Amino acid sequence: MKKSLFLLVLLFIGVTYASAQKQAEITFDKTIHNFGTFSEDHPKVKCSxxxxxxxxxxxxxxxxxxxxxxxxxxxxxxxxxxxKKGAIEVTYNGAGKYPGEFKKSITVRSNAKEELTRLYITGQMTPKTAKTANN
Structure with missing residues (x-):
């Protein structure tokens, strides 16, 4: 009887351990995207x-x-x-923001082994081009 109970407990532990091993894992191609320099004339930029x-x-x-x-x-x-692959599309809109360097983060929450992942976008927005008046 003790031997049967011991084997049953051992089997339960083994099945529980095996099922706990199945887990999603997220691997990004990159975690930082640098937009480089872009003008305030066209303040909306996108990346993936x-x-x-x-x-x-x-x-x-x-x-x-x-x-x-x-x-x-x-x-x-x-x-x-x-x-399989998936994507997170990120749009940065600098309209109404001061020109200059920026660094923003995107926090991704998933059911992966590591629940939180942080992505970053950086860049530099230059001031609008001055328009000359024809007189």
Whole structure:
């Protein structure tokens, strides 16, 4: 009886351990994007952060939140199967912002092994070009 109970407990622990091993894992191609220099005349710039589910369970992006209202992330809403890719599209709109250097962050929350990932965008917006009047 004790031997049967011991084997049953051991089997339960083994099954629990094996099922706990299935987990999504998110791997980004890059975590920083530098827009370089762009003009305040065209203040809206976009980039894409591509990622792969390198785990062995479906990956779900629960949330992508920017550190500022001038930065808008849009992400893949469907579960990403193991080995497949997804993307987070980021739009930075510098309209109404002071020209100069900037660094913004996007916090990505998912069901991956590492729940939070932080992405960064940087760049430098130059002042509008002066317009000359024809008199």
């Amino acid at each position: 952060f591509t990622f792969t589910n390198t785990g062995n369970a479906p990956l779900v992006i629960n949330q992508a939140v920017a550190s500022c209202g001038c930065t808008i992330p849009d992400y893949t809403k469907e579960p990403i199967m193991p080995g």
